[in-house]
Amino acid sequence: MPDASVPADDRGLAYGDGLFETVLMRAGQPLLWSYHLARLAEGCRRLGLPMPDTAALDAELARPGAAALEVLKLVLTRGSGGQGYRVPDAPAPRLLVSRRAFVPSIVRWQEGVCVRLCDLRLGHQPRLAGIKHLNRLENVLARQEWYDPGIAEGLLVDTDGKLVEATSMNVFWRAKGQLWTPPVTRCGVAGTLRAALLDARVVAEAELSFEVLAEVDALWVANSVQGVWPVHTLLDPRGGTLATWARTGHDTLQRQGHRLLGYPGSFRNEAE
Structure with missing residues (x-):
């Protein structure tokens, strides 16, 4: 399950140690989803992060939308731990998910x-x-x-x-x-x-x-x-x-x- 909050020692909050994706959702379907997943995977490779659990992402996508057009935001951090800039030996990444209605200009x-x-x-x-x-x-x-x-x-x-x-x-x-x-x-x-x-x-x-x-x-x-x-x-x-x-x-x-x-x-x- 995605996390609902970020503790003060989260490395994304402290160091920007993480990634995010902003996805347009139309009638509950993500647009350009394969491209978002590919960029997220490349970011994880570069930063040395495990990819988010596929089941957690699928569950979020399956949740009924509140509007015809929405913006889905995924924030993946390395989680907590480590010493200063040194990353934890066994990171526990934290995934935060939000959705909001969207109206284009x-x-x-x-x-x-x-x-x-x-x-x-x-x-x-x-x-x-x-x-x-x-x-x-x-x-x-x-x-x-x-x-x-x-x-x-x-x-x-x-x-x-x-x-x-x-x-x-x-x-x-x-x-x-x-x-x-x-x-x-x-x-x-x-x-x-x-x-x-x-x-x-x-x-x-x-x-x-x-x-x-x-x-x-x-x-x-x-x-x-x-x-x-x-x-x-x-x-x-x-x-x-x-x-x-x-x-x-x-x-x-x-x-x-x-x-x-x-x-x-x-x-x-x-x-x-």
């Missing part, structure tokens, strides 16, 4: 969003790159950079000036007729919707320096819960606008991404 699907470039630069740590570990302080600090509700997300670049992700979403762009997303081999989170779009060959990986970000043909932020938000404005953190984009043509990324999540597809009527 249709307006952001339709009208797009304004985002800003963050001042914070992501550091490189390949052993943690891609997985969804509990220590997200870089993202927390980046999200503290703005409080304007008109700004939907912040874009993060690494210490080399390469675009990586948004604070809680992956980033995609179009250039020369191709859809791209940055690699996340040195830092950042490998989102499950991103993984599915890569597997479907809707997008491919490429590096992009923030200096030329304003030159791309279109820009999106997306994740497996919120869906795909087209970006219409990119703001400079010191004030002013770095770029604007008009929505033209059929939105292939939104259509394909939303198909995977059961959301409505592109909101444009033009042919591709």
Whole structure:
């Protein structure tokens, strides 16, 4: 059974020693579940944690939902014990599970969003790159950079000036007729919707320096819960606008991404 609370000596609380997954549930069914399990398994391998008991996960998924759309959050910690940073010889991982009703932002699907470039630069740590570990302080600090509700997300670049992700979403762009997303081999989170779009060959990986970000043909932020938000404005953190984009043509990324999540597809009527 999943734990209902976290004691003060839990290593996830003390050190961020653990992992989490945030899963969209539609009519009680998890979306992109195989991708979430694969990322969780990879995170467990990297951190040296046993995978959660399959029966506990199955029991949670079988529980009737309270809403048509829900967000299931799984938090897996190493549990208690050990001495300081030294992990216990026989860890007893702790699994916490929560579910809440969810309503996506249709307006952001339709009208797009304004985002800003963050001042914070992501550091490189390949052993943690891609997985969804509990220590997200870089993202927390980046999200503290703005409080304007008109700004939907912040874009993060690494210490080399390469675009990586948004604070809680992956980033995609179009250039020369191709859809791209940055690699996340040195830092950042490998989102499950991103993984599915890569597997479907809707997008491919490429590096992009923030200096030329304003030159791309279109820009999106997306994740497996919120869906795909087209970006219409990119703001400079010191004030002013770095770029604007008009929505033209059929939105292939939104259509394909939303198909995977059961959301409505592109909101444009033009042919591709």
